[in-house]
Each structure stands twice: as structure tokens, then as C-alpha cells.
Amino acid sequence: MSHVVVDQEEVPYVKTKAKLEDAILQGRIKQAARSCKELNASVHADGLYYLNSSRGVLYQTFCDMTTAGGGWTLVASVHENNMYGKCTLGDRWSNQQGSDPNRPDGEGTWANTVTFGTAESSTSDDYKNPGYYDIAAQDVSVWHVPNNIDLEQWSATSILRYHTENHFLNLYGGNLFYLFKKFPVRFGLGACITDNGPAIPIVYDTGNVDYNKNLYEISTPGFIAFRVFNTERAAMALCSGVKPTGCHIEHFCIGGGGHFPEAIPRQCGDFTRWSASKEITEAAVLLFYR
Structure with missing residues (x-):
């Protein structure tokens, strides 16, 4: 499950990047979180989430919402x-x-x-996402x-x-x-x-x-x-x-x-x-x- 902001309210949303991109094009998504720390205020389950870089690159990653406050x-x-x-x-x-x-x-x-x-x-396998540098x-x-x-x-x-x-x-x-x-x-x-x-x-x-x-x-x-x-x-x-x-x-x-x-x-x-x-x-x- 990925997590985004829809109509200014944070809610769990679409499960695939394709559907997420469609929602953005349709104007239904105003903003996606930049990091798991941003999500942590309302989301407390470990798992895969979609994040958005400062340049608008959507990517999926794992959020640890448990360790030392998540x-x-x-x-x-x-x-x-x-x-x-x-x-x-x-x-x-x-x-x-x-x-x-x-x-x-x-x-x-x-x-x-x-x-x-x-x-x-x-x-x-090796992994590196835009969050590494963003x-x-x-x-x-x-x-x-x-x-x-x-x-x-x-x-x-x-x-x-x-x-x-x-x-x-x-x-x-x-x-x-x-x-x-x-x-x-x-x-x-x-x-x-x-x-x-x-x-x-x-x-x-x-x-x-x-x-x-x-x-x-x-x-x-x-x-x-x-x-x-x-x-x-x-x-x-x-x-x-x-x-x-x-x-x-x-x-x-x-x-x-x-x-x-x-x-x-x-x-x-x-x-x-x-x-x-x-x-x-x-x-x-x-x-x-x-």
C-alpha cells in the first residue's frame, strides 16, 4: 500500500505507481510526502509507501515506522x-x-x-532511490x-x-x-x-x-x-x-x-x-x- 495526500487529507491510497500517476494527472492528488518522517504523524505501520522527490519523481520505498519512534x-x-x-x-x-x-x-x-x-x-540486489540524494x-x-x-x-x-x-x-x-x-x-x-x-x-x-x-x-x-x-x-x-x-x-x-x-x-x-x-x-x- 502506498500513501499520498488526497484533497489535502492524508489517506492510504493506490497500490501501484501507474494508478498514482493517473491520479496526479487528474488533479486528485495535491501533494505526496517527501519522506517516511512526514508520513509518521498519521501512519504507524511498517511497509511499502510511495514518496515524491523535490523534483516530482515518484518512487516506492520501505518505511520503518517502529524503531525509535519511527x-x-x-x-x-x-x-x-x-x-x-x-x-x-x-x-x-x-x-x-x-x-x-x-x-x-x-x-x-x-x-x-x-x-x-x-x-x-x-x-x-543493490538498491538506491531518489531519497538517497533528495x-x-x-x-x-x-x-x-x-x-x-x-x-x-x-x-x-x-x-x-x-x-x-x-x-x-x-x-x-x-x-x-x-x-x-x-x-x-x-x-x-x-x-x-x-x-x-x-x-x-x-x-x-x-x-x-x-x-x-x-x-x-x-x-x-x-x-x-x-x-x-x-x-x-x-x-x-x-x-x-x-x-x-x-x-x-x-x-x-x-x-x-x-x-x-x-x-x-x-x-x-x-x-x-x-x-x-x-x-x-x-x-x-x-x-x-x-
């Missing part, structure tokens, strides 16, 4: 389709054309407006959900869930698109530790500090860290649940630029050279805004 908009998922593929087809959050120093940004997905996938398939947000929420799980079971089956609550995105343009404009995920742009981006404290919803500590070494649990570099100056986008204290970030961070020099292409890919458990490597990483 109002969380799913904007992206990072799904590893092949741990043995190193920057191959499907590595949209790093480089689909191999490890290449001539493409230091790789696909550039973390800081561009390219969209792909569907919300419903977020645990089976929504003005203050905080993020992250879910690690086992691959190929139906959306009705995402929350219950998550192996790790957490959110920020210090409104850190206010300092970085209001969403991850602008954060990564400030901290580009680009090979060779910086050095390990010295040039890493921000590390933000988190509040656990599923899992805890001990769980994160057991998953990853050379890191401090209880944070989400952005744009980090390894020893060879390869850039990675996001370290989930931890702040790196060493340089071998390829073992536990996700997404990246276009080139990973060590033992090319061993470390290249959305989940790079992960050393974590099968449980965590076979789970999609879902990103939410509020």
Missing part, C-alpha cells in the same frame, strides 16, 4: 551478489569494471544521482538483513540494527550524498587514519557492542564510520558499527572507490576482502534516513 526512510541497500567476484558486474557500490587506477572513483555511486533496484528486493535528513539507521528475506521479516531477522541520534547529518549537507561529496570515496585521495571521514556514535536496536567487537578486530565498536582509507590508500565508504583503529579496513568496511592495489583484484568489490563470519557477509546492508 519515520525512517529506506534509501539504499548494499548487497554482495558474489563474494568471489572482485569489482565485477553487480558491484555497484564500488567498481563494476575491475580494479582500475584510471577510475579512482569507481562507479561513484555514493555521491551521484544514479538509482537502481527496487525496495522490495533490497535483500536480493531527502533532508538528520540521522541514519542501518540494518544487516540476511539475503533473500521477505520485507515483512526484515526487522525480525536482522542480525544487527542500529541508528544515530545526534543529528550529525546537519553538519554534512543533510544526507549521505552530500557527506560523500565532502569526503569522496576515491582511491589515493588520503591516508589511513589521518584522512578518514567522521565516525558517529550509534544506539543499538538489535545486537550490541560485544557483538560488533566479536565481528571485527582493529576497530572500536559503537560507531558508524565514513570514507576511510587502508594502507594502500584504497578508499572505502562505510564501516558499519565500528570506528577503525588500524589500517586493514578492507576486512570489515563496505563500498569503495575504483582501485584496491594490494594483490589486484583481491580486495576489490562492495564487500572487498571481508574476514567476518558467513552470517554477516551473507546479509544485505540497508540504509535509512530520518
Whole structure:
């Protein structure tokens, strides 16, 4: 079910994008919500809803109306389709054309407006919607959900869930698109530790500090860290649940630029050279805004 504003009153409405677009053309819909946070005042059920970008692009996504008061908009998922593929087809959050120093940004997905996938398939494939770059947000929420799980079971089956609550995105343009404009995920742009981006404290919803500590070494649990570099100056986008204290970030961070020099292409890919458990490597990483 999608949710829109009809004749200035918020009501559940049409189930398909085609019918929604027809209603807009007929003038029956005055405004569609920009985010799940806007819907949260009158809608309290988790599920799929239609939102409208600032440029009038309609899209369907998942709203988490439960966690920490609700109002969380799913904007992206990072799904590893092949741990043995190193920057191959499907590595949209790093480089689909191999490890290449001539493409230091790789696909550039973390800081561009390219969209792909569907919300419903977020645990089976990569996903990115217009909300990723369009929504003005203050905080993020992250879910690690086992691959190929139906959306009705995402929350219950998550192996790790957490959110920020210090409104850190206010300092970085209001969403991850602008954060990564400030901290580009680009090979060779910086050095390990010295040039890493921000590390933000988190509040656990599923899992805890001990769980994160057991998953990853050379890191401090209880944070989400952005744009980090390894020893060879390869850039990675996001370290989930931890702040790196060493340089071998390829073992536990996700997404990246276009080139990973060590033992090319061993470390290249959305989940790079992960050393974590099968449980965590076979789970999609879902990103939410509020």
C-alpha cells in the first residue's frame, strides 16, 4: 500500500505507481510526502509507501515506522551478489569494471544521482532511490538483513540494527550524498587514519557492542564510520558499527572507490576482502534516513 495526500487529507491510497500517476494527472492528488518522517504523524505501520522527490519523481520505498519512534526512510541497500567476484558486474557500490587506477572513483555511486533496484528486493540486489540524494535528513539507521528475506521479516531477522541520534547529518549537507561529496570515496585521495571521514556514535536496536567487537578486530565498536582509507590508500565508504583503529579496513568496511592495489583484484568489490563470519557477509546492508 502506498500513501499520498488526497484533497489535502492524508489517506492510504493506490497500490501501484501507474494508478498514482493517473491520479496526479487528474488533479486528485495535491501533494505526496517527501519522506517516511512526514508520513509518521498519521501512519504507524511498517511497509511499502510511495514518496515524491523535490523534483516530482515518484518512487516506492520501505518505511520503518517502529524503531525509535519511527519515520525512517529506506534509501539504499548494499548487497554482495558474489563474494568471489572482485569489482565485477553487480558491484555497484564500488567498481563494476575491475580494479582500475584510471577510475579512482569507481562507479561513484555514493555521491551521484544514479538509482537502481527496487525496495522490495533490497535483500536480493543493490538498491538506491531518489531519497538517497533528495531527502533532508538528520540521522541514519542501518540494518544487516540476511539475503533473500521477505520485507515483512526484515526487522525480525536482522542480525544487527542500529541508528544515530545526534543529528550529525546537519553538519554534512543533510544526507549521505552530500557527506560523500565532502569526503569522496576515491582511491589515493588520503591516508589511513589521518584522512578518514567522521565516525558517529550509534544506539543499538538489535545486537550490541560485544557483538560488533566479536565481528571485527582493529576497530572500536559503537560507531558508524565514513570514507576511510587502508594502507594502500584504497578508499572505502562505510564501516558499519565500528570506528577503525588500524589500517586493514578492507576486512570489515563496505563500498569503495575504483582501485584496491594490494594483490589486484583481491580486495576489490562492495564487500572487498571481508574476514567476518558467513552470517554477516551473507546479509544485505540497508540504509535509512530520518
